[in-house]
Amino acid sequence: MDILISNWSNVEFVPKTYIFPPESRPGKLEFPICNDIPLIDLAHNNSDETIQQVIRACQEFGFFQVINHGISENLMDDTMNIYNELFKLPSEYKAKFYSNDTNKSCKIFSSTLAYDTEEVHYWRDTFTHRCNPLEEHIPSWPDKPTNYREVVSEYSIETRKLLNKILDMICKGLGLNLGYFEGELSKAHLISVNHHIPCPNPSLTLGMPAHSDPNLITMLQQGEVPGLQILKDGKWIGVKHIPHTLIIIPGLQLKVISNDRFITPVHRVVTHPKEARTTIGVFLVPSPEFLIKPATTLIQTVPVFRDFTYPEFLETFVDRRPGKIKFPVCHDIPLIDLANNHPNDAIQQVIKACQEFGIFQVINHGVCENLMDDTMNIYKEFFKLPSEYKAKFYSNDINKSCRLCSSTLAYDTEEFHYWRDNFTHHCYPLEEYIMTWPNKPTKYREVVSEYSIETRKLLYKILDMICKGLGLEKGYFEGELSKTNVISVNHHIPCPNPSLTLGMPVHSDPNLITLLQQCNVPGLQILKDGKWIGVQPIPHAIVVIPGLQLKLS
Numbered sequence: 323m324d325i326l327i328s329n330w331s332n333v334e335f336v337p338k339t340y341i342f343p344p345e346s347r348p349g350k351l352e353f354p355i356c357n358d359i360p361l362i363d364l365a366h367n368n369s370d371e372t373i374q375q376v377i378r379a380c381q382e383f384g385f386f387q388v389i390n391h392g393i394s395e396n397l398m399d400d401t402m403n404i405y406n407e408l409f410k411l412p413s414e415y416k417a418k419f420y421s422n423d424t425n426k427s428c429k430i431f432s433s434t435l436a437y438d439t440e441e442v443h444y445w446r447d448t449f450t451h452r453c454n455p456l457e458e459h460i461p462s463w464p465d466k467p468t469n470y471r472e473v474v475s476e477y478s479i480e481t482r483k484l485l486n487k488i489l490d491m492i493c494k495g496l497g498l499n500l501g502y503f504e505g506e507l508s509k510a511h512l513i514s515v516n517h518h519i520p521c522p523n524p525s526l527t528l529g530m531p532a533h534s535d536p537n538l539i540t541m542l543q544q545g546e547v548p549g550l551q552i553l554k555d556g557k558w559i560g561v562k563h564i565p566h567t568l569i570i571i572p573g574l575q576l577k578v579i580s581n582d583r584f585i586t587p588v589h590r591v592v593t594h595p596k597e598a599r600t601t602i603g604v605f606l607v608p609s610p611e612f613l614i615k616p617a618t619t620l621i622q623t624v625p626v627f628r629d630f631t632y633p634e635f636l637e638t639f640v641d642r643r644p645g646k647i648k649f650p651v652c653h654d655i656p657l658i659d660l661a662n663n664h665p666n667d668a669i670q671q672v673i674k675a676c677q678e679f680g681i682f683q684v685i686n687h688g689v690c691e692n693l694m695d696d697t698m699n700i701y702k703e704f705f706k707l708p709s710e711y712k713a714k715f716y717s718n719d720i721n722k723s724c725r726l727c728s729s730t731l732a733y734d735t736e737e738f739h740y741w742r743d744n745f746t747h748h749c750y751p752l753e754e755y756i757m758t759w760p761n762k763p764t765k766y767r768e769v770v771s772e773y774s775i776e777t778r779k780l781l782y783k784i785l786d787m788i789c790k791g792l793g794l795e796k797g798y799f800e801g802e803l804s805k806t807n808v809i810s811v812n813h814h815i816p817c818p819n820p821s822l823t824l825g826m827p828v829h830s831d832p833n834l835i836t837l838l839q840q841c842n843v844p845g846l847q848i849l850k851d852g853k854w855i856g857v858q859p860i861p862h863a864i865v866v867i868p869g870l871q872l873k874l875s
């Protein structure tokens with residue numbers, strides 16, 4: 323079992339397959355140490371003050387450490403010793419557990435589960451298994467070291483209690499019903515232990531990739547050997563270990579449920595030149611079928627995330643980088659001619675497109691080509707205006723009707739920025755809003771008011787067709803359902819490396835219905851059958867996206 327690094331001895335140099343390219347290796351040995359990770363004393367875990375400390379840590383830092391957490395120092399030490407012994411067991415014993423199968427609960431693997439296909443390996447072995455329900459999983463656990471099952475079952479019971487205690491505090495702090503996270507949201511309980519042998523050149527290797535924990539919540543018990551680093555303000559900073567404290571990381575599911583109030587920092591593990599390092603991680607993970615979404619009471623205006631199951635999340639949200647630049651182009655997005663001589667045919671096409679595709683394009687839509695071009699030119703000029711002029715509109719305030727922002731409104735707290743500027747304002751009723759609009763380029767108000775009137779007409783034409791097609795009474799979508807009318811313009815400058823960036827996150831439109839006018843530069847992609855496919859701009863066609871409200875209707 324040469325794959326497992328814990329079987330290696332007398333390692334004098336780093337094998338080639340463990341050397342990261344210069345842009346992703348740590349490159350140096352010394353990193354600043356973070357001294358301001360919140361340290362929370364859980365002795366009075368029901369006090370408002372402690373609850374507020376936890377909430378603040380989740381909002382401002384993401385990580386925190388706990389003391390007086392209720393897990394005895396003896397149990398912590400016994401468990402750490404068990405794992406250190408486990409990794410030293412003869413390679414034949416460990417080989418019985420070796421597997422790269424995601425579905426196998428109890429296994430040992432090296433680097434990642436993609437060992438056979440990854441270009442560079444991480445300097446670690448990982449031993450992992452499920453813990454809940456105990457009776458079901460214990461028989462699959464190792465029987466060596468001899469007291470493994472006894473010690474690790476106690477450890478898993480105590481760590482689950484601790485994580486539930488912290489989740490209860492988060493419930494209280496966020497004003498959620500007590501027990502909100504119990505059951506499906508925290509169904510699976512896993513232990514995952516990383517072991518890194520000393521590495522002859524830590525500047526070339528990594529013990530774990532940069533990642534955010536995708537699960538609900540994580541607890542880490544560190545040994546004395548440092549290695550964990552977090553990315554803060556664009557810099558890697560070492561986490562200093564305080565003996566017998568535990569590190570708590572709210573995972574990405576908590577970020578989603580909190581409707582983006584919480585942050586989940588990016589972290590990684592570097593290797594050590596002299597000492598072996600072992601870290602015990604305990605993870606609570608949602609069950610695969612359960613629909614996860616922002617808590618209703620935490621949505622002030624719109625949910626920041628759509629509903630998804632955990633497996634879907636892992637597929638679409640975690641690996642957010644496009645990774646490759648060339649995507650297949652979709653040639654079968656329905657293209658509907660609104661001047662069809664048989665209006666009923668067009669209606670049927672619209673309904674079919676909404677049901678089967680969810681997005682379609684229209685031609686002969688009634689918005690004249692000159693007006694479309696003029697409006698596009700106005701916005702191209704707008705984004706080129708001097709930065710002092712644009713600065714007047716800059717705002718991250720969701721309540722401001724006319725605003726310019728970059729990336730998202732959460733610019734100040736988001737981990738990564740999207741490669742876009744966005745200009746948004748209300749258009750209806752015109753008289754109420756036009757005064758808030760820019761007066762440059764000089765024709766802005768004139769052109770954009772005509773554009774907003776014409777596009778609003780088109781929206782109602784399409785909504786009427788949907789009414790007819792669904793057999794709803796005429797005017798069903800008029801009035802309150804389509805009261806506000808917003809124009810939102812995205813501008814992306816050329817990007818030196820599109821494989822690393824995104825112009826806009828993965829999302830579904832939360833509103834009633836959206837019209838998109840694209841210029842001739844492609845960029846829009848839709849997720850179809852699990853694959854990203856490009857939407858090819860057709861000159862002067864308009865893309866129509868029925869929003870989530872229409873889905874509800």
Ligand SMILES: O=C(O)CCC(=O)C(=O)O
Pocket residue numbers: 514516530535542544549550589591601603
């Ligand atoms: O080994 C560590 O310190 C960190 C482990 C970790 O981040 C993880 O397992 O998700």
Ligand SMILES: [Fe+2]
Pocket residue numbers: 533534535589
């Ligand atoms: Fe992690």
